[in-house]
Amino acid sequence: MEMRAVTKRYGQGGNTVTALDAVDARFAPGTFTAVMGPSGSGKSTLLHCAAGLDRVTAGEVLIDGVPIGGLNERALTRLRRKRVGFVFQAFNLIPALTAAQNVVLPLRLAGRRPRAGEVAAMLGEVGLAERAGHRPAELSGGQQQRVAIARALVTRPAVIFADEPTGALDARSGAEVLRLLRAAVDRHGQTIVMVTHDPVAAAHADRVLFLADGRVVDDLAGPVGAEKIAVHTARLEESAR
Numbered sequence: 001m002e003m004r005a006v007t008k009r010y011g012q013g014g015n016t017v018t019a020l021d022a023v024d025a026r027f028a029p030g031t032f033t034a035v036m037g038p039s040g041s042g043k044s045t046l047l048h049c050a051a052g053l054d055r056v057t058a059g060e061v062l063i064d065g066v067p068i069g070g071l072n073e074r075a076l077t078r079l080r081r082k083r084v085g086f087v088f089q090a091f092n093l094i095p096a097l098t099a100a101q102n103v104v105l106p107l108r109l110a111g112r113r114p115r116a117g118e119v120a121a122m123l124g125e126v127g128l129a130e131r132a133g134h135r136p137a138e139l140s141g142g143q144q145q146r147v148a149i150a151r152a153l154v155t156r157p158a159v160i161f162a163d164e165p166t167g168a169l170d171a172r173s174g175a176e177v178l179r180l181l182r183a184a185v186d187r188h189g190q191t192i193v194m195v196t197h198d199p200v201a202a203a204h205a206d207r208v209l210f211l212a213d214g215r216v217v218d219d220l221a222g223p224v225g226a227e228k229i230a231v232h233t234a235r236l237e238e239s240a241r
């Protein structure tokens with residue numbers, strides 16, 4: 001997954017906002033990257049552009065080496081369904097479906113039938129084998145996020161984008177979610193790009209990318225301790241004021 005000189009502007013004329021300003025970034029297979037930076041620095045925009053949810057103004061995004069700028073909406077949707085997974089702060093499970101049905105959904109959308117035991121194994125991996133028949137409302141926040149992780153992992157995507165995946169969780173459930181993301185990288189060679197405000201969450205990554213004003217201003221190779229990340233964040237927030 002790669003971004004080459006990606007610029008994203010919102011609005012027109014005098015109201016233009018440059019949310020990303022010629023960003024170059026490469027996310028190697030089997031790595032876990034945290035994206036940090038002050039509010040408004042472009043983190044969500046980076047995630048949306050990298051995932052092909054939003055078109056870039058200039059530059060190029062490559063997923064699996066495929067430049068997505070040249071794809072029409074249909075081809076882009078197909079690529080996203082097969083090769084990209086998402087984990088959101090608000091879980092975004094479908095309330096009427098059970099945990100197992102939520103996990104099956106991306107496979108069906110990608111045109112694949114689940115193999116016997118595949119979904120059960122996936123739920124087992126996130127410690128929820130016993131909850132396969134439960135609906136989201138019958139699960140805790142941490143459990144819902146674990147279902148969302150199983151759902152993101154089930155298609156074995158090229159990359160999983162996680163937007164503040166621990167933002168709505170207490171410390172214990174958050175730690176469990178981070179442990180699962182880390183395990184997906186270590187055990188399955190999954191590639192993960194995670195936006196977070198939390199230095200403790202970012203410390204689980206292999207690398208921390210810092211944004212300020214739509215630019216990459218720091219790129220720390222890990223493991224980076226939470227304390228060092230917190231100091232960096234404080235400095236950036238200070239200079240953003």
Ligand SMILES: Nc1ncnc2c1ncn2[C@@H]1O[C@H](COP(=O)(O)OP(=O)(O)OP(=O)(O)O)[C@@H](O)[C@H]1O
Pocket residue numbers: 010011017018019037038039040041042043044045046
């Ligand atoms: N749809 C939009 N229309 C206009 N401006 C936008 C839009 N989305 C984002 N922006 C602007 O682009 C800049 C980057 O926003 P973005 O949401 O990517 O920042 P962020 O780092 O994710 O912030 P936060 O940490 O507060 O979520 C901000 O100045 C924001 O106001």
